[in-house]
Amino acid sequence: MTDIKVEEKWQKKWQEANLFESDPNDKEKIFITVAFPYPSGAMHVGHGRTYTVPDVYARFKRMQGYNVLFPMAWHVTGAPVLGIAKRIKRQDPWTLDIYKNVHKVPEDELQKFVEPEYIVKYFSEEYHDVMTRMGYSIDWRREFNTIDPHYQKFVEWQFRKLKDKGLVRIGEHPVKYCPECGNPVGDHDLLEGEGVGINELTLVKFEMDGDYLVAATFRPETLFGATNLWLNPESEYIKIKVDDENWIISRNAYDNILNQKKDTSIVSDVDAPAMIGKYVKNPLTGDEHIILPASFVDPEYATGVVYSVPGHAPADYIALMDLKKDAETLKKYGITDEVKSIRPVGMINLKGFGEIPAEEMIQKFDVENQNHPNLKEATNEIYKLEHAKGIMSQKTGEYEGLSVSDARDKIIDLLRTEKKGDVMHEFSERPVICRCGTKCVVKILDDQWFLKYSDEDWTEKTYKCLEGMNIVPEEVRANFQYYIDWLQDWACSRRIGLGTDLPWNKKWIIEPLSDSTIYMAYYTIAKYMKDIDPEALNDQFFDEVFLGKSGSFDGIDAELFKDIKDEFNYWYPLNWRLSAKDLVGNHLSFHMFHHAAIFPEDKWPRGIVVFGMGLLEGNKMSSSKGNIVMLEDAIETYGSDVVRLFLMSSAEPWQDFDWREKEVRGISKRLNWFMEFADRVEEICGSKIELDGHESAPEVKKSINAWILSQLNMRIRDATTALEGFQTRKALQESLFLLKKDMDHYFHRIEHELDDEESRREIGEVLVHLLGIWIRLMAPFVPHAAEELWKTHGGKGFASEASWPQYNPDLINDKVQKAEEIVQGLASDINEIKNIIDVKPNKVHIYVAPDWKWRVFDIAKEVGKPDIGRIMGQAVKQNVYDNKKEIAGFAKKIAREMTRINYVGQIDEYSIIKDSLDYLSAEVDAEVIVYDEPTYDPEGKSGNASPYKPAIYIE
Template sequence: MAEKSERYGHKEIEARWQAEWERNKAFSAGETSSPKYYVLEMFPYPSGKIHMGHVRNYSIGDVLARFLMMRGKNVLHPMGWDSFGLPAENAAIQHGIHPAKWTYENIDNMRVQLKRMGLSYDWGREVATCSPEYYKWNQWIFLKLLEKGIAYKKRSSVNWCPECATVLANEQVEDGSCWRCSSPVEMKELEQWFFKITAYAEELLEHTYKLQGWPERVLVMQRNWIGKSTGAEVVFPVDGSKESIRVFTTRPDTLFGVTFMSLAPGHPAIERITTGERKADVERFVARARAEARDLRMNPEEVVKDGAFTGAFCVNPLTGEKVPVYVANFVLMEYGTGAVMAVPAHDQRDFEFAKKYGLPIKVVINPPGAALDPSTMDAAYVEPGIMVNSGPVDGTVSTGAMDAIIDLVEEKKAGKRTTTYRLRDWGISRQRYWGCPIPVIYCDKCGTVPVPFESLPVILPEDVMLTGKGLSPLASSESFVKTECPSCKGSARRETDTMDTFVDSSWYFLRYSSPQEKGLPFKKDEAGYWMPVDQYIGGIEHAVLHLLYARFFTKALRDLGLHEADEPFKNLLTQGMVCKEITRCPEHGYLYPEEVVEGKCKLCSKPVVIGAVEKMSKSKKNVIDPDRIISQYGADTTRLFSLFAAPPEKDLDWSEEGVEGSYRFLNRVWRLVVENSDLLTSALSWKPGEGLEGKAKELHATTHRTIRKVTQDIEERFHFNTAISSIMELVNALYQFQSTLDGKGHGTAEARVFKEAIEAVVLLLAPFAPHISEELWSRLGVTKPVYRTGWPAWSEEAVREDEIEIPVQVNGKVRSRLKVPAGAAEAEVKRIVMNDEKIKEIITGKDIRKFVYVQDKIVNMVVA
């Protein structure tokens, strides 16, 4: 027996096994001949240090990877770096360090941190999106999409962040603010490169219904963002002009009730149709409306409806009536066509606007059995009803009149049935340095010329002035900008914008399948084997950014013939946040946890105020340094707590006491093995069919029920917290059983069952706490590493209950719960039920009309 004083030395144990795994390349994915499982966590931006959110996210993925390795799967579990982006550029400006140097130093530091966590990554597949070996293929894909017409350039009104000095995609504007820095977003006219994601709108929408392994919340967010609407496109000619205004409406039943037209402040027709006397007023209004666009996006219902008359009129193609054209602040260019046919009687926004400007209100739908009077209406009527003032469809139900009115529009060649989407094409041009150069050359003679494939990659230059303001930084590099036209060999200039960094992360999961491939972005056969990703793990905040773009890229690359998968991720888990209470000092504001001693500020000794529990953030200083926790308690403890404290999809409240509890538990497991090492290494293994009784039989059953519970919790439910709880219960049972071993020989049934249970604890714990599991497994005398040892199986015979509790219902209500022998026949169960005092009290003197027993489940009685 080992000395009882031998301690659990987590630092030495973890360092030893990490070195062993690295030396043996333990987690390299195998050949493509066996069943695969691809588990992937969203790769991080290399900010320099991992945080507790990383610890939780990556621990979740690692449990799955290790569990499935032990289940015999060929597991791909890679890691890389989403390493282009603005923070590196800002660091260069602030500290005078090149973005590449800052980024690669951060990668080196974070790689060390991730390895200290004992994560089972295949480091041989590591990628960094800022490396020319990677972004060469961004450029190659761009050129292929350009050939297909999926990449194109146009002048567009774009979202501009003045703080970041760059364009933002619609998906990167959150409540009118920049997703990165929260600055108010402005509108700006620029020449921009786009990806035609709208070409895939219908497939992106339809395939959400096939993603059975995704959270419904994410799917709903994507469906809403794609925003499919069916209705009619109607053309309103501008009176006295060759101009016309095209609108899309989902309410063609209200077409006879149009009394004015509303244009978005950015609508291109405004300049052409505004009359001379109205020009100055309209220009002032447009400037003001664009400045206030952020408020409209943030609180559309609260913005006061405002507008300006253009002086122009357009003609309703069905009635021939002339209606005034206004510019309105509540109409947005990114929705529909940027023009709205206004029907104030049946749209609340139009109603408010009409009341404000004294515009006509024409009722075309009455409530059933009633008639509306525009002069007495205090709100728009928006429900279905009976058509009036609508020519040939008068008297019909409004919902049924829609098709008839569209037929009229098409007969008059004034429009057509159509489907539209809220989704807009993805603007990828960014006025930044630290991103992938767009591989395009501009020649005065030849126009826009793609960089030849053989000239890729277009490398970022070194001689760039980084100021964070103004034009694209690449424009400051003469050596980069000036080049030769590939077509005519004359003087030419390069594109100086770089790609949105979301391009980098839209296909990295495909590159992992063959990261050393030099002839293509990835090998088709390798992608065919590994794709789709079986389990993807990341935050809900990526629902309509990264996740939508990744789905689009997967489909676009499929159509280029590069692979055959329709979707990138079969299953998606959106993990919860890691949270901690906020601590404030009346004098020093927010405090880090280490700045608080016995409830007082370390800086001034004043009592601190404990605030709400919120997501950990540097700005509020409620953060915990993973390095400190790992150093003090070990990676296994840190992992175990992050997995035990809450289900993966829920928020986790940080607790130092909880970490200490996890550490104590691992010490208990350690002592259980090392203090019984002589017995465990010499005892014979338990064999199926061996007779057991008493406490030995009970421990044997508990062991197998634990194996079943942990297996199902990991495999079917991702309930890692309850899986760990079950292991803890088995450890408690083992401590209670130890006294049974006193004086018993190594060959006894008790010793064998004890050894079986200990081995089960070590194996079941391995995905959660791999270092201590490897160490204890080796101390049990097993030479094969845990991660290559098969996952334990449970015996159905062992888990079968001798007795089970079943509910007894009388006339539909549960009246008692009784213990009955498992598998008992109906006659025996009926005897037990009839002798139960509660049941006898209810049924005495009554007629039993029906007695139904569902074996081992329930008894249902009907009495009268």
């Protein structure tokens, strides 16, 4: 591996040479960005993969001659650091432990973390340092953070443009909300619950003694099949006042209700066990239903009250069956007769099922009790089937014949209109925990600002934007299509946190995902901002720079303003945006929405690459759980080139990768081999290598040298194609692992030719040419090692600026490949025969196929299928050989073998084998003799020789 001191040396040299500072010129440009990090903790190896992929691509394209811009900034908007600062201030033990022992923050620095601004300053500097140590080819002149005043002016302009277009509204909406922070929260604000959605449930009011026991459901149409209600008697329940009604719900559910209903207050506690055995009234049917005990009812979910439909809900069916068998519980509550008399009610007709579908599903999935792992799958399947194909039965009265979904909508309307029901929102999964450590709730905000992603015209424009983009991998395009169509209005403002004030209402702050949708445009001008007063950056400035609107902006120097505009127009549109797959449904889709709304079509983004997730020894990485390897630690242990090499070799970017220490150590050995390869080449050449002047492949006489040049050019071709498609793993397989395998074979083959001066000279020329190419192939992956090898062995300038190798299609030769296959096949066949006869041979005689057999092969190739008659007919017609019987026998053999043999045409087998006699003799431990004509053939073996399969006689 490369020494850390060597890596630091090259990092300094790149910096001194301003190597990665990219300005407009006459070259074709590539503008690539990756999601900027939220610096609330130290970089781990998962981050390393995220930022190494674009760096490899950026370095590759630079070497191809493109002018490449790869910038970086810091996303410090939002509330997470506020939560961290609060926990540090109150000396929360868990938080202190994480930051001391996982993020390695010194004690004196940690005490400064009571200021959220200091947290982002500390970690953005840490990110910058580690990214530099990783060798990232970033243009650091464009660095900024999202609370820089210049950037805030840019965000204000963006939101005024959206509002002017009618794409921002104020209204009511359910949001994830942290009661402690007093703020809506997004996925990046959470310790747990990333990706959790918000579901809408129907509340059903079951009357009981003038009050209402309120149950929540996704399927109010099943009220016709209700038989009982479930309560958890071990949980606390309360009576609350909602408007002028008394509702009974679990105490745990109150926070959600409180944040979704106005005029709500607690009236009293309720004795839950005392309610068991009482009856409530079904608001839809008027039937009386008994309240039964159920430990499976989660008091934190929805209202903590569930109504039971055992005919159609497998969970209710098995719970009822279990309760019927539980004599002790039945006796405890005095409900034995009542429970035993309950029968499931079927009220949805489903083709292929009987009266009680839940019972059939329980049997199909072998569900034995309420805790059986198959219960969830059984429930999901019956719900999906009934939703898609279910028809309401005659038991549902006026709803008979309706589809389940149509009946559901009508019943929801009825319940709400007649105040027999209501609505509430709940998380699709729990827990959802803010970074401050508080459990989140669903809150209805009625004066919240929203981005109108539901707007049909905006959606249509965004679809058009997507159509013009390259998506890697392509199958993710369907995900984007789904989310663009599915996205609803997005709460884009917060009460507290770091960020930019909403321009027209300063009591709100623009939330993190909303202020980071088009910042790629800001990168293009960021390097100029230090010379400009942020107050000069008004809407006219941004309109003229980004939208090309004519005007006479005079807030800054005219020449400087022209440079800014020209810079933007040179770099935009963005070529590639890289981000994680969990951001497809928000950030990456928002990225398209906002570009489509604000920019002209010729400035819309051109491509997106989606990343997989990171694992550590098979488990999901998590900073909050300490299940991570810090990137700086990995660099200290292995060096950055080894880290880069492993991160690029373990998986393609869109696949999940798994950091495994044992495999990282293995990669380190591969890099050591590569570093030592140059010394081996120098040893063979017998003098110091000068790579300059060896760009063109040397003329070669030996077949094995032609073979390695063919392999090399094939690897160049395939690695280049892979990198163009961001297949970094495949590119590295070609550039290192497979080429190393080729070289291992090559060194083995030439071992016995190095004593011959002429052969050694030709081999040396081949190896020097190959080394110069190999260093450049590896430069995007291991830039420090490549620079060191390049400089040590006479390369001119930086390897990072050297030209990317161009493959020569003329050197990729099928016949050369086949020639080496023949040699290897002979060695293998001879050794196999030796094992069978169990005698050490004195000599091995090899006979190549006569010319007429090659001509018959050519005829078979032209015929194109194993047609013995046509092959025979053409062979006789062309008079390839005067023995028709032999031709017929050979034609039959060809018919059997043509599909197996990759026939590439006639090759000079005699010369190929003669060139390889030293190698073959060493491989089989016997003298090998090859015949062009069978002058010695005591057993007539030469007649067995076939193209690509010489005959063998051992004596």
